[in-house]
Amino acid sequence: MKPTKDQLLWMYENMVLSRRFEEAIEKVYMEGKTPAFNMANGPIPGEMHLSNGQEPCAVGVCVHLTDEDIVTATHRPHHQAIAKGVDLRGMTAEIFGKSTGLSGGRGGHMHIFDADVNFSCSGIIGESCGPACGAALSRKMQGKPGVAVAFLGEGAANQGAFHEALNLAGVWKLPVVFVIEDNSWGISVPKSEATAVERNDVRAAGYGMPGHHIPGNDPEAIFDIAGQAIERARAGEGPTLIEIETYRLAGHFMGDAEQYRPEGEKDALFEKDPIPKMRARLLADGTATEAELDKIETAAGEKVEDAIGYARDSAPARDEDALTAVFV
Amino acid sequence: MLDQQTNERRLTIARAMAEAMAQEMRRDPSVFVMGEDIGPFGGIFGNTRGLIDEFGKDRVRDTPISETGFISAAVGAAMDGMRPVVELMFVDFFGVCFDAIYNQMAKNTYFSGGNSSVPMVLMTSTGGGYSDAGQHSQCLYGTFAHLPGMKVVSPSNAYDAKGLMTAAIREDNPVVYMYHKGLQGMGWLGTEPGATVHTPEEDYVVEIGKAKVVREGSDVTLVGLAMGVHNALKAADKLAEDGVSAEVVDLVSLVPLDRETVRASVAKTGRLIVVDEDYHSYGVTGEIIATVCEHDIGKLKAAPARVAFPDVPIPYARNMEQFCLPNADKIVAAYRAMQKAEG
16 A cells, blocks of 8 residues: 555644654753753653654554544653644643643643544553544444554553453454554563563464554555555454554653663664654655645644644633543 | 232342343344343343343353453443443452453543443342352442442342343443342342332433432431342331331432432431441441431431441351341340440
C-alpha cells in the first residue's frame, strides 16, 4: 500500500505538529523545576512522558482512520492523540490543569479523553487493549462502521491484559488492530531482558491472527502494513498485531537521567530522527517543495503556540469541581 | 411460581435477575450479557437461565476465562454506546481483573470530565456458608464501596433483585450488582427461604441509593444488607420474644449510601447494631457507625455494636466457618451486651 502525496504530507504535518507540541510542553514543564527538579512544581506538574521519536507509529496508523474509528492509547499519548485529531487546545489546557481542559483538569496528560474523535487512554501498562476489543465488539454487534486501534509499548506485551485481549479479539474475530511501539526500553529495562521472544509479532500466532514486524521507524512502511491491517479489520476479517521498531529520543519521563542507556545511543538516535529524514526524502523524490514543507512547519508552530497560549490564559480548574463528574 | 392461595408470584433471586435482564434486552437492543458460563449453562448461579434461548449467542455471550479481557472489553463497549451486563462469577476473582474495574470502569467518566459515560453492570456473586473457603466465599462489599466511581447494590430478596437489576441496566453509570449465593434460590447452595418473595411480572425499578425499613421497631436499629438482613430479621423475632422491639434497615445500596434512613431509624431507637458478612475492620459496619456518630452522637443511648466476619481469611471446615459467620444469635448477644453496658 503506497501513500498518496496528500497522505504523505498529512503524515509529515502531524509528525511535525507532535514534535513542536512536545518541544513546547518540555519547555513549559521545566518552568519552576530548576535548579532543583521537583515534579510537583511549575505550570505543568506530575509525570511527563514524551513521545518524540515515535511519531511515525502514530501517523502511519492514524492516517487510515476517521473520527468514527476508535483509538485507545497509552501513558505516552501525545503523538497518538494529535494524529487522531484530538482537540489540541483542549488537550493542552488539560495538561496545564485548566478548567478548559478536555476533562476540566481531572485527568492530565495520562488521561486524555476526547469522545468527539473516539480517543481515550490509560496510564496503566497494557490496559489499552481490552477496551479496544470492547469498542470493536460494539461496532460489530451494532453493525456500525468503525475499527478500533490499541496502541501499546513493547513492555505492555508482557502484561496479562495484552494476552487476554488478543485472545478475545482472535476468538471473536474483532475489527481491532494492536500496534506495539517498540522503543526497546521499559523505563530502564531493555526489551532483551524482559521479553522471551525477540519480536512480539510472533506472539500473534498464539491468538489466531497475523503478526507483522516493521523495522526502521519508517512512516511509509508503517502506512503500508497498518493500512492492510485496518482494511482487513474493516472487511470483517479480524484482528492484526503489528510491532513497530521505534525509539524515544527522550527519557521514560522528564527528569529521567537515562543512565541506563549505553554511551552514544542517544546521539545515534538523533541522527536517525524520522522527521528530518522524511523531509529529506519528500524533497529528494520530488513529492514536495521546500516552500510546501516550510509552510507546514510554520503552520504547526503557530498551532502549537495558539494551544499553549490558550492553555496559559485559561482559568485554572476550580477546586470544587474536583468533587463533580464522578458520575454522569 | 404462582401461589394459588395468596395469588403471589414467588421468584428466586436468580429467576428475578434473569427476568429483569430479559425484559431490558427486549426493550433496548444495546443491552447484552457476557461472562463465563452464562450462555447455555445459564450462569453458575442460575441468573442468566433461559436468556440464550431468546436472545442467542451474540447477545448472551460466553467468554473465555479471561476476566481482565472481557471486563475491560465491557468498558470499551459501554463507552461506545452499548449497555453490557457482565458477570464476575465470584467476587473473589476480582484479584485477576481489578484494573479493568476500578481504574477503567470507575474512573473513565471522571477522567473524561463527565463527557463519556460507562453504562455497564458488573454482576458478581458474594458470600459463603457452604464450606467453599476463602477464595470463593468473600463478600468484599467494603472493598468495592470504598473506591469512587461505581454504584454498588446488593439485594436481599427477589423483588429488590429484579427492580435493582432493571435500575442498574438503565443507569448511565457503572453499577456493581452483588448477589449473595445463599439467597440465590439455588438448592445446591442451601438457600434462605425469606429471599424468595412475590415479584411482579411487569418491569419496575427499585431505586439505587435508597434503603428500606423492612421491620419497624422502637428499641434498637439493626442495619444490614443481603444475608445480613435475614440474620437481622431472625434476631428481631428472637428479641421480640423477650419484648424487645427491633427495627431492621435493609441498606439495599452501598453507593450511594442512604445515610438519612439509617440516621432517622437510630434517632427513633437510640441503639445501633450493624450486621455484615464482610470483614470486621475498615468496612460497611464501621461506615454505618460513623454515619450515625459523626452526625448526632447524642441520639445514641448506648455505644453502637457490630456483628461482622472476623479479620481472618474464610476457613473451610464447616464448624470453623460457621463460628466466624454472623448469625441471629450473635446479634441477640450484641444487644444483650449493650443492655448490660447500659446497666
